[in-house]
Amino acid sequence: MDSSQKDKGDDRLSYHGSDIHGDWRFSSPQMSFFGPPPVTEGDQMCYSSSSSAMAAPFGRRLWETAANSQSPVLPPPALDMPWNPPAAMPDGGGALFSRNGAGIFLHGLSQFPADPPFVERASRPSSFNGFAAGGMGSPSSGPRVVISGAHSQRSNPTSGRAPPKNDDRHDHELGAGGHQEENPSSGTTAGDPSSAGLLPKKRKRGNQEVVLEPEQTTGDAQRSVEAPKENHGNKMVDERKNSSSEHGKDSAEPPKEDYVHVRARRGQATNSHSLAERVRREKISERMKFLQDLVPGCSKVTGKAVMLDEIINYVQSLQRQVEFLSMKLATVNPHLDFNIEGLFLKEILQSHSVPMSSIGFPPQIAPPQLHPGQSSLVQPGIPRTGNPSDALRRAVNAQLAAVTTYGESANQIPSAWAEELHNIQVGAQDFHGSHLKAER
Amino acid sequence: MHREALAGNPNPSRHLQALHFLGALARINKLRARKSPPSRRATALGGRRITRAAYAAMAVAAGPRRAWSRAILLGLRRNSIAKPFLIKKRILKPHRELRDVGSRAEELRRLLPGARRMEFGSLLDETLNYIHHLTAQVGIMQKIADSLCK
Numbered sequence: 001m002d003s004s005q006k007d008k009g010d011d012r013l014s015y016h017g018s019d020i021h022g023d024w025r026f027s028s029p030q031m032s033f034f035g036p037p038p039v040t041e042g043d044q045m046c047y048s049s050s051s052s053a054m055a056a057p058f059g060r061r062l063w064e065t066a067a068n069s070q071s072p073v074l075p076p077p078a079l080d081m082p083w084n085p086p087a088a089m090p091d092g093g094g095a096l097f098s099r100n101g102a103g104i105f106l107h108g109l110s111q112f113p114a115d116p117p118f119v120e121r122a123s124r125p126s127s128f129n130g131f132a133a134g135g136m137g138s139p140s141s142g143p144r145v146v147i148s149g150a151h152s153q154r155s156n157p158t159s160g161r162a163p164p165k166n167d168d169r170h171d172h173e174l175g176a177g178g179h180q181e182e183n184p185s186s187g188t189t190a191g192d193p194s195s196a197g198l199l200p201k202k203r204k205r206g207n208q209e210v211v212l213e214p215e216q217t218t219g220d221a222q223r224s225v226e227a228p229k230e231n232h233g234n235k236m237v238d239e240r241k242n243s244s245s246e247h248g249k250d251s252a253e254p255p256k257e258d259y260v261h262v263r264a265r266r267g268q269a270t271n272s273h274s275l276a277e278r279v280r281r282e283k284i285s286e287r288m289k290f291l292q293d294l295v296p297g298c299s300k301v302t303g304k305a306v307m308l309d310e311i312i313n314y315v316q317s318l319q320r321q322v323e324f325l326s327m328k329l330a331t332v333n334p335h336l337d338f339n340i341e342g343l344f345l346k347e348i349l350q351s352h353s354v355p356m357s358s359i360g361f362p363p364q365i366a367p368p369q370l371h372p373g374q375s376s377l378v379q380p381g382i383p384r385t386g387n388p389s390d391a392l393r394r395a396v397n398a399q400l401a402a403v404t405t406y407g408e409s410a411n412q413i414p415s416a417w418a419e420e421l422h423n424i425q426v427g428a429q430d431f432h433g434s435h436l437k438a439e440r
Numbered sequence: 441m442h443r444e445a446l447a448g449n450p451n452p453s454r455h456l457q458a459l460h461f462l463g464a465l466a467r468i469n470k471l472r473a474r475k476s477p478p479s480r481r482a483t484a485l486g487g488r489r490i491t492r493a494a495y496a497a498m499a500v501a502a503g504p505r506r507a508w509s510r511a512i513l514l515g516l517r518r519n520s521i522a523k524p525f526l527i528k529k530r531i532l533k534p535h536r537e538l539r540d541v542g543s544r545a546e547e548l549r550r551l552l553p554g555a556r557r558m559e560f561g562s563l564l565d566e567t568l569n570y571i572h573h574l575t576a577q578v579g580i581m582q583k584i585a586d587s588l589c590k
Contacts, residue, residue, distance in 0.1 A: 280561060284561050284564060287561065287568065288564065291564060294568060294572065294575075304541050305544060308545065309544060311548065311571075312547050315551045316551065318574040318575065318578060319551070321578050322494050325581040325582060325585055326488075326491040326581065327483065329584060329585055330483050330487035331483050331487075333469055333472060333486060333588075
């Protein structure tokens with residue numbers, strides 16, 4: 001049954017590889033993946049939005065059912081492991097769902113760059129990129145902190161597998177499987193059983209974290225509204241986990257965890273939701289600090305509202321400045337000598353000598369990508385004159401190509417992007433050209 | 441994340457931005473030099489072109505990782521950018537009632553292109569990056585304007 005469940009899970013995972021992100025996104029408002037504990041083991045994972053009655057036994061049962069086989073068969077390491085919305089997983093989903101959730105979870109977590117404040121509180125930060133990229137279209141760099149223990153590390157001894165960072169999902173699954181295996185045998189032996197006992201909590205918490213993440217995406221109000229609803233069931237789990245971990249019962253405390261492991265501080269609520277909220281708040285406050293550094297004159301401002309006011313004002317003023325400067329440049333442009341543009345390049349790129357040295361303004365450089373587009377656009381409207389300007393443009397494009405090849409943008413700009421880059425230039429030209437024709 | 445926004449090496453991205461902007465300026469110049477009408481409307485038109493070029497340079501330098509850069513480039517592609525043109529309207533109606541963080545966040549979302557349904561945390565992230573590139577762009581344009589007006 002478990003193997004069948006696992007097969008189903010794998011199938012489902014592979015099937016859902018592509019679309020679930022959107023589904024997850026849409027289902028995120030539901031938020032309460034952990035409905036009342038299902039009577040049957042994995043068959044009724046009721047993810048109704050009523051939720052909240054979660055208890056640790058529920059999670060345990062989940063784990064037991066899902067991971068009894070302790071099969072090393074894990075879903076493929078595709079980073080786009082789908083976050084199956086509860087609706088999409090009618091049955092057999094308990095383990096599957098948790099696995100999926102954990103997978104998505106881990107996937108996103110693995111790409112999180114370390115934020116120092118989080119590193120303080122977590123053994124190892126990781127990101128929640130999969131979530132972000134899939135669900136919200138937010139940049140892949142958007143970090144999401146997941147409060148959860150590291151199953152991977154814990155499950156390693158049990159499953160005998162070393163989890164690389166990108167295989168968090170596997171480890172997660174494995175951990176689920178592993179500790180499920182040990183759950184029934186959860187005895188008093190030091191390492192594994194305790195870790196196994198804790199794993200389900202962690203797993204559960206992880207899933208709850210996943211739940212919380214979508215919560216957060218839907219907005220503060222919604223989150224605040226939904227959070228209390230789901231806090232109930234997780235409390236016990238987290239308390240137990242936190243208490244046990246804090247008491248040091250967990251001998252298999254993983255030294256490194258794959259996602260942000262937030263520990264409930266002394267005297268603070270150990271509810272997973274409150275923990276997640278705390279992490280989110282800290283994330284937001286950290287970003288506000290960065291913004292404070294960036295926006296001039298905000299060092300004394302405290303509080304999010306006033307800070308946001310300042311930020312809004314600053315952004316508006318910057319945009320107005322761009323507008324004003326562009327108007328100024330438009331008036332001054334006729335005086336723009338073609339040679340001066342070369343001087344501009346040299347002057348503006350003073351500090352960075354690499355592109356200049358590499359290119360050196362060879363007048364005959366013709367960037368292959370841009371030339372066809374440019375020629376097609378420029379030739380109909382404007383005869384090609386002015387060798388220096390052409391040379392400059394070509395040099396500029398060549399430099400751009402060069403910069404893209406070894407700038408940091410090289411890594412992030414795939415060829416398609418670079419092509420779009422040129423297309424944009426061409427498009428901008430188009431734009432200007434069309435405007436020119438339209439207005440004249 | 442701030443380091444992320446700065447990309448650890450601000451210079452290459454700024455150089456890319458500057459190069460793009462200068463290239464766009466050169467192209468605009470070429471387009472303009474033929475007729476060269478000194479009318480006010482032409483100036484405004486050229487100004488709008490230059491703002492579009494400025495935002496395009498920003499977006500290109502930011503890369504496809506950012507939601508705002510993607511939104512700008514997509515808007516440029518469809519020849520319908522909302523952002524630069526909205527600026528005037530925003531100036532005209534500066535009155536805004538910001539009751540709480542939520543409304544301010546909404547305001548921010550309106551300011552940033554492509555940040556409509558973004559959660560608060562990533563909204564701040566995008567804002568950071570956007571401000572970074574905006575300041576870079578303003579610096580570039582100011583340098584150009586200064587050297588032109590000398």
